[in-house]
Amino acid sequence: MISYITIGSNDLAASAVFFDSLFGAVDGTRAYSLDKMIGYSFGPENPMIIVTCPFDGEAATHGNGTMIALAAKDRAHVDAVHALALKIGATDEGAPGRRGKNFYGGYFRDLDGNKFNICLTS
Numbered sequence: 001m002i003s004y005i006t007i008g009s010n011d012l013a014a015s016a017v018f019f020d021s022l023f024g025a026v027d028g029t030r031a032y033s034l035d036k037m038i039g040y041s042f043g044p045e046n047p048m049i050i051v052t053c054p055f056d057g058e059a060a061t062h063g064n065g066t067m068i069a070l071a072a073k074d075r076a077h078v079d080a081v082h083a084l085a086l087k088i089g090a091t092d093e094g095a096p097g098r099r100g101k102n103f104y105g106g107y108f109r110d111l112d113g114n115k116f117n118i119c120l121t122s
Contacts, residue, residue: 004047005068006050006052007049007068007112008052008062009051009052009053009112010112012037012038016033016051017088021084022084026071028041028049036052037052038050038051066114068116068117069116071119072105073120077118078096078104085110086108089111090108090116091108093109103119104119105118105119
């Protein structure tokens with residue numbers, strides 16, 4: 001079971017604006033804010049996502065092959081969250097669409113280059 005996922009940020013204030021909006025669209029809420037870290041909750045039975053300035057003081061970088069997938073309610077939700085992400089500063093990594101028989105998703109990168117997917121599986 002995953003307790004939480006951590007991603008790095010080089011501008012926590014800008015990331016807060018981005019993720020407050022993005023995670024709000026998938027029923028996430030800001031659970032706490034510290035000087036160098038913000039935690040987002042998706043309910044007591046789900047992992048948190050923590051956005052943080054790296055502890056070592058070095059620049060935050062994204063991992064090649066690393067991605068966080070957010071669960072959508074339906075295809076319209078995938079489309080809406082993907083569009084919202086692009087509107088608030090994300091870069092497109094793949095427009096929403098079918099990928100395989102039972103998968104519909106859209107891909108984007110946040111302000112620091114971390115890769116996300118909003119998807120529906122059935």
